[in-house]
Amino acid sequence: GIGKATLGDTGTMTAAEARVHACDAMIIPAVLGAKSEPLNLGRLRRLISAGLRRALFLRDRGCAFPGCHRPPRHCQGHHIRHWADGGPTDLTNLVLMCAHHHRLLHRSGWEVRIAADGLPEFLPPVFIDRRRRPRRNNLHEPLPFAA
Ligand SMILES: [Zn+2]
Numbered sequence: 001g002i003g004k005a006t007l008g009d010t011g012t013m014t015a016a017e018a019r020v021h022a023c024d025a026m027i028i029p030a031v032l033g034a035k036s037e038p039l040n041l042g043r044l045r046r047l048i049s050a051g052l053r054r055a056l057f058l059r060d061r062g063c064a065f066p067g068c069h070r071p072p073r074h075c076q077g078h079h080i081r082h083w084a085d086g087g088p089t090d091l092t093n094l095v096l097m098c099a100h101h102h103r104l105l106h107r108s109g110w111e112v113r114i115a116a117d118g119l120p121e122f123l124p125p126v127f128i129d130r131r132r133r134p135r136r137n138n139l140h141e142p143l144p145f146a147a
């Protein structure tokens with residue numbers, strides 16, 4: 001959570017920014033000590049497989065943030081419990097989000113969870129709603145059920 005991150009060709013970014021990228025992308029983070037000795041290498045299991053990504057598209061049908069219209073092709077997977085903190089890469093821990101709302105979620109008081117019915121819901125920060133009542137995105141068309 002502190003310090004800087006380095007990418008091959010774009011220079012450095014803050015550790016917080018790197019965490020947003022690593023949340024979805026196929027980046028294997030390496031935590032380096034003072035002499036650049038690797039202290040910790042990321043696990044591979046967080047990578048979202050093609051099948052899991054399709055299942056996520058079918059469930060969320062676009063950015064799951066309340067009021068967002070962005071379709072699945074503009075979205076990335078957010079780990080509700082970050083993989084670096086031991087969160088699994090499966091449907092119970094993933095939510096589809098556009099880049100804008102993904103960033104917002106990492107930087108603001110919004111929280112997301114999977115409700116009892118298996119669908120994601122968002123809890124606003126207290127300055128938006130003191131009671132933090134969960135909200136959902138109802139804008140994406142339901143998929144027609146296959147007969
Ligand atoms: Zn994320």
Ligand SMILES: [Zn+2]
Pocket residue numbers: 063064065068069070097098099100101102
């Ligand atoms: Zn969005």
